Amino acid sequence: MMRSHLWSYDSTKLAWLQAGLAPSGGNAGCSVAELLPGGFDAYVRIFHQFEAPDGSGLTQSWWSRAADSGESFHAELTHYSLLDAPKPVWLARTGEPDDRTRRALVRVLTATTGDEPVFFAYDLEALLNGEEQPLIRTAPLPELETLRKMVEEEHTAMDGPEFWWPHDRSWVVTSDHDLTSTYVGCSQETAERILSDDEIEALSVTPHTRVV
Structure with missing residues (x-):
């Protein structure tokens, strides 16, 4: 950030x-x-939500992506841990x-x-x-x-x-x-x-x- x-x-x-924001914690x-x-x-x-990059309009939730990749759905979940989920590739909007x-x-x-x-x-x-x-x-x-x-x-x-x-x-x-x-x-x-x-x-x- x-x-x-x-x-x-x-x-x-x-x-x-x-x-009111806390000081930055650095790079970690x-x-x-x-x-x-x-x-x-x-x-x-x-x-x-995750979106298919092919213009199809298909979407997928984080809960579903986590389930597909064998990850638990939790408050600190990151998209980096979902990179090995089954195809197709999905992109979450930033x-x-x-x-x-x-x-x-x-x-x-x-x-x-x-x-x-x-x-x-x-x-x-x-x-x-x-x-x-x-x-x-x-x-x-x-x-x-x-x-x-x-x-x-x-x-x-x-x-x-x-x-x-x-x-x-x-x-x-x-x-x-x-x-x-x-x-x-x-x-x-x-x-x-x-x-x-x-x-x-x-x-x-x-x-x-x-x-x-």
Whole structure:
């Protein structure tokens, strides 16, 4: 996970979030606490589904991939341990959830947040796109897809957003640019809604759970 930025978060809407992250643990992987601030009652890992690279639209879950490769399905599971699973080759999306998962997450979080304005931040993606500071937009959560399209058109198809959170900071979503999972810090009630949703493949994690 690349976290060495060329700008300061001071005076930006991301300042509170960055200030709450644990220091980087170095090159031997990191923990959830380096991706999400502390203080939430619950943390959840949301897996980005595997997709067939042949354009067929076929998908596969992490649970199914793990079963095929003889691995247990657990909170620190990495796609590297699934490389020897039976063919065909499957690819998990990096940097952002697949469309189905993202829309389901929006639906679940909207039940918590309603029409409250939500911040959507493009951090490293903005840096790589030549911006001078993080790109942050505000919109109701159900308008995320419209906002994504606008940002892609205005800023050369950036992935993201990398961080989402409502004004009351009751939850935070992060999708790091090179990870195949999204992580959420939230209340226990919200976590249970995410974990029980049939369209979201997720497991509970802690701030100490390793991210590879």
